[in-house]
Amino acid sequence: MNTDIKQAMHVEAAKSFSSAEANENERRWNDDKIDRKNQDSTNNYDKTRMKLNFEIGSDGKIHSLGYHEKPLEVRLQERLTELGWKPFKQDSKIQPNCCARFIFGGNHDRTIEMAFGNQAVNLEKDADNSHLHRCEEIEHWAKDVYDWCTKRYGQENIVGFQVHLDESSPHIHALIVPVGQRTKSGRECVMWSAKFGKNRFEYGQILKEMHTSLYEDVGSKYGLERGDSIDGRNVQHLHKRDYIRKLTKEAKQAEKAIKGLQTMIQKLEAQIYNYQTQLEETDKSLASGQIELREYESRKSEILKQISEYQSKLEDKSNKLHEKEQELELLTKDAANASSVIQPFRNYKVDFTAPQIIEKPPMFGTDKWLERQNKYISNQFTAIVRKIEYLYMKEAASQVETAQRNVLADYGELFQLRRDVKMLAENYDNLKSIFETMLDQMANHSIRSKIFAIADALICGTPISVSSGGGGGNFSSDLRWDGRRPDEEEEEYRRRCLMFAIGTVKKQNEKKSYRKR
Known part of the structure; x- marks a missing residue:
């Protein structure tokens, strides 16, 4: 299976x-x-x-x-x-x-x-x-x-x-x-x-x-x-997301190493092919009489030496490539199965010989013989039970230790969640303040019109100059606008345009109030 x-x-x-x-x-x-x-x-x-x-x-x-x-x-x-x-x-x-x-x-x-x-x-x-x-x-x-x-x-x-x-x-x-x-x-x-x-x-x-x-x-x-x-998992005491991120990073490093080894192997194979071509040309030169036998043997010896060295390097790189490919395969499997890791209770196989009578019953003194045989069988049986007991107590202790480590890891995640909740609560207060400001702005007809004008212009992708009102002139916001993001949904983009427009008008109003002082 x-x-x-x-x-x-x-x-x-x-x-x-x-x-x-x-x-x-x-x-x-x-x-x-x-x-x-x-x-x-x-x-x-x-x-x-x-x-x-x-x-x-x-x-x-x-x-x-x-x-x-x-x-x-x-x-x-x-x-x-x-x-x-x-x-x-x-x-x-x-x-x-x-x-x-x-x-x-x-x-x-x-x-x-x-x-x-x-x-x-x-x-x-x-x-x-x-x-x-x-x-x-x-x-x-x-x-x-x-x-x-x-x-x-x-x-x-x-x-x-x-x-x-x-x-x-x-x-x-x-x-x-x-x-x-x-x-x-x-x-x-x-x-x-x-x-x-x-x-x-x-x-x-x-x-x-x-x-x-x-x-x-x-x-x-x-x-x-x-x-x-996932019960009983002990994934290096890491949160599952962190563990998957770690495996993904290691897999990318293994992929990079594999690509590097493949490139080196290709270069080594090219060098070996080049020397084999030189060896063939040397053989032809000898056959045509262009070089003498002594020069031929010298060239051939040098070429064969180079081929041997490159083949040795090629074999080494091929072995390393095989190891990295196996490592990548294991990492990929671990990442795929990160959500389903289990530490099963080990089922020990205990080798033992069944207790048995080792002597023939005597004609006289049967009671003492029975007592001696029962004692021998009892000792054998007790030894077997003690061995099984020891192995399973050891395994149970290991399971308890693993469970304790997982509980500690869970507590760590709990504290992280508490910190996240605190941060979310702070973000909520900030959003509440923004929302209240937005309501105040929307209550004013002129400000509301200005906000929607900016938002509509951003959604349509056309630039707009916002009149500062009162003193004349135009207002150009110094708030950064990066346009629509590649993976942004339509609703999210419209919402962001509206929030940017609100921030722009708010900043404009803050500058106006500052000038009045």
Whole structure:
């Protein structure tokens, strides 16, 4: 059994779901947007494979991706409204979870095989894979995963179920609303704890059961072994994000070293080929009588010496290249499995000989013989039990030590979260001050008109001079404006234009009040 051929499942709690996330899941992008996304070296959205993406609709049938008229975030809000979802007040520092974001996948080679069979797939950026067609096995797998989600969460609570075949590995995005019943009224409502537990311990237990259930119902049918859970992980005492970042950095360094070694190998091979060519020319010169035998032997000896040296260097670099390639492969696997690291309880195999009677019973003195044999068997059995006890006590102590280290790491993350909360609270105070200033400005008709004029001009990409009023002349802001960013969504860009306009007018008013003094 190849233990690397595993299923993968990642679940993440969400307090909201933005339109940008919905657009990515449903690929509601144009070619320019895709090109801007691919400018990031970590992205590889293959435009020639996007036609192979699909989703499973609320009817349980396969449809082309983005077939639904209503965007994903709108469908989510409608389902939340049906369930009477009422989040906390907007000024609250905490918000409850309203949905779960799932990603289902598995071993890279196996999922590629399910999606494309024996077809040749080029995973390089900007590669042409327009010849590919989608295989039925990936559809069957997706349908089985959908049925598994339906059984656990209810079909009406699966808001989105998109299958992406245009990235490095085929995978599924599922957006699901966790629903439970209130104890008193029995009414259905959004309830994270009903599906994922009331605390971290319950969540860990549920996650283990989910991995097992997914394997039994789906993974085992497609040759995907049970995925590992994150409980008991000891990932170098680093937060998972930091660990993945560390692995990514090391992988990039290994890739750089591999490229350097490949370049050196190419140069060495070129030098060897060059000397082999010289050796052939020397043989021809001897045959044509252009050089004497003594000179030929001297030249040949020198060339063979150079070839031997370069071959030795080539062998050394090839070995180093092989080592680096293995290192890169391990780093890539570790990064891919960083969300599913487990330290299992070791199952020791204890070698022992079963206790047995070693003497024949005598004709006389049977009682003493039985006592002696029982004592011998008892000593053997006790020694075996003590050995097993020692090994498992040792393993248990190791597990406890690992758990303690993980608790310390979790406390470190808790303190980091507290610092983050403090920083967010400070940012909230600043935003509140900005918001109050904005309200004061909007209450003034002339200032409001000026703000919207600047914002409209920025959105349209045309420069504008803002009149300072009163004393005449024009005002040009010294606030920096960098235009629209390559990966910026339309709504976010408009919002930033408005905030810049507000800051511009505010700065202008501050200068005017200063001059009056």
